[in-house]
Amino acid sequence: MLKVPDHQVAGHHARDGKLGPLIDDSGRFYKPLQGDERGSKEVAFYTSFSSNARIPDHIRRFFPIFYGTQLLEASDGSGLYPHLVLQDVVSGHHNxxxxxxxxxxxxxxxxxxxxxxxxxxxxxxxxxxxxxxxxxxxxxxxxxxxxxxxxxxxxxxxxxxxxxxxxxxxxxxxxxxxxxxxxxxxxxxxxxxxxxxxxxxxxxxxxxxxxxxxxxxxxxxxxxxxxxxxxxxxxxxxxxxxxxxxxxxxxxxxxxxxxxxxxxxxxxxxxxxxxxxxxxxxxxxxxxxxxxxxxxxxxxxxxxx
Missing domain, CATH: 3.30.470.160 (Inositol polyphosphate kinase)
Structure with missing residues (x-):
């Protein structure tokens, strides 16, 4: 079950029929790809970063885990939309x-x-x-x-x-x-x-x-x-x-x-x-x-x- 993040403090919010990120109960964060080149650039970065052997493991922990992309029902009700699937970095925190x-x-x-x-x-x-x-x-x-x-x-x-x-x-x-x-x-x-x-x-x-x-x-x-x-x-x-x-x-x-x-x-x-x-x-x-x-x-x- 996807829902609107409770603890998002900046960026575009998935409220009032607007396109924004969603989360699930398994600790994943679904970020809609931006429609212009920014979306493809962010996918390219995560793909490159995830496979780059020159990134030390102790540095990787400062970045969200990347799980790929997925077509999901958009938060604004516009139908299927491509999303980045990332680690929900605040899921382990209470308030x-x-x-x-x-x-x-x-x-x-x-x-x-x-x-x-x-x-x-x-x-x-x-x-x-x-x-x-x-x-x-x-x-x-x-x-x-x-x-x-x-x-x-x-x-x-x-x-x-x-x-x-x-x-x-x-x-x-x-x-x-x-x-x-x-x-x-x-x-x-x-x-x-x-x-x-x-x-x-x-x-x-x-x-x-x-x-x-x-x-x-x-x-x-x-x-x-x-x-x-x-x-x-x-x-x-x-x-x-x-x-x-x-x-x-x-x-x-x-x-x-x-x-x-x-x-x-x-x-x-x-x-x-x-x-x-x-x-x-x-x-x-x-x-x-x-x-x-x-x-x-x-x-x-x-x-x-």
């Missing part, structure tokens, strides 16, 4: 806290159409993509059984400033309510989620080490999903913190060149999370951001400024 982070100061690639480049460039400039090297595309933070999830609207998320992003990354690992604007996020779960040998920071650093060497692919407009179970922490269990890379409709061949655009954004995200771990009680400040940008000019590589 998961999730942040979708689109990586890269530049989300467009040279081979794209001029219209796509201009639309992407506009969004990169209007969000934190240019200033931080990444932007938050969507999120949900579990509050309580009574309140459910805090899910800010898409327009609000895309309007996040650099300071907003810092606050959200702190709210993500706090025990106090994410809707409480009268108190600072306490970051009480930072060490359990971001820290430790298996936490999100360690996973991001492992991914960074690969991106410092890999020249197979360039990942434009891809996202890192960060997720964990807050309720598990309350019960004294492991947070289940993990990251997954998703959305590969704009991946291009690396042609022997390091993907500095993705690497730069990844480094920026790592730095921001590291600061939360080392100074959980400090308020966000703009001076830190300015100093970081001066020393990391690669965040602006590839722009037309």
């Amino acid at each position: 998961p806290c999730i942040i979708d982070v689109k990586i890269g100061s530049r989300t467009w690639y040279l081979q794209a159409s001029e219209d796509y480049i201009q639309r992407s460039l506009k969004k990169d400039r209007e969000t934190t993509s240019l200033s931080l090297g990444f932007r938050i595309s969507g999120l949900q933070i579990y509050d309580s059984e009574e309140s459910g999830f805090w899910r800010p609207e898409k327009k609000r998320v895309l309007g996040f400033t650099a300071d907003d992003v810092r606050v959200v990354l702190r709210k993500f690992v706090s025990s106090n309510s994410p809707t409480d604007s009268d108190s600072e996020p306490d970051c009480s779960f930072a060490s359990a989620v971001y820290g430790g040998s298996t936490g999100i920071l360690a996973q991001l650093l492992e991914l960074k080490a690969w991106f410092e060497d890999q020249t197979i692919f360039h990942f434009f407009s891809c996202s890192i999903l960060m997720m964990y179970d807050k309720e598990a922490i309350f019960k004294g269990m492991s947070s289940g913190a993990e990251i997954k890379l998703i959305d590969f409709a704009h991946v291009v061949e690396g042609e022997g060149v390091i993907d500095h655009n993705f690497l730069g954004g990844l480094c920026s995200l790592i730095k921001m999370i590291s600061e939360i771990l080392t100074s959980p009680d400090e308020n966000p400040n703009k001076t830190c951001l300015q100093d970081y940008e001066k020393n990391h000019s690669y965040l602006e590589n590839g722009t037309t400024e």
Whole structure:
């Protein structure tokens, strides 16, 4: 039995008669192929990635498992439609806290159409993509059984400033309510989620080490999903913190060149999370951001400024 995902925080939703992804109870995620070349490009990426012997096993775990493609009844009622069949990466989590982070100061690639480049460039400039090297595309933070999830609207998320992003990354690992604007996020779960040998920071650093060497692919407009179970922490269990890379409709061949655009954004995200771990009680400040940008000019590589 196919159903609409409960924990999708970004992208096209299969609601109100619209075409969007579906899931089943066996842990699979069915993503409709985009009608233009993006659909075929994403299938080509998954096919290439799955069979490429140069991808280390410890890196493969950061990507959804690919099960091929399948014709399914579309969520919009339009009939049979081709879908990517992937691992449902949140299926093992109960009431998961999730942040979708689109990586890269530049989300467009040279081979794209001029219209796509201009639309992407506009969004990169209007969000934190240019200033931080990444932007938050969507999120949900579990509050309580009574309140459910805090899910800010898409327009609000895309309007996040650099300071907003810092606050959200702190709210993500706090025990106090994410809707409480009268108190600072306490970051009480930072060490359990971001820290430790298996936490999100360690996973991001492992991914960074690969991106410092890999020249197979360039990942434009891809996202890192960060997720964990807050309720598990309350019960004294492991947070289940993990990251997954998703959305590969704009991946291009690396042609022997390091993907500095993705690497730069990844480094920026790592730095921001590291600061939360080392100074959980400090308020966000703009001076830190300015100093970081001066020393990391690669965040602006590839722009037309």
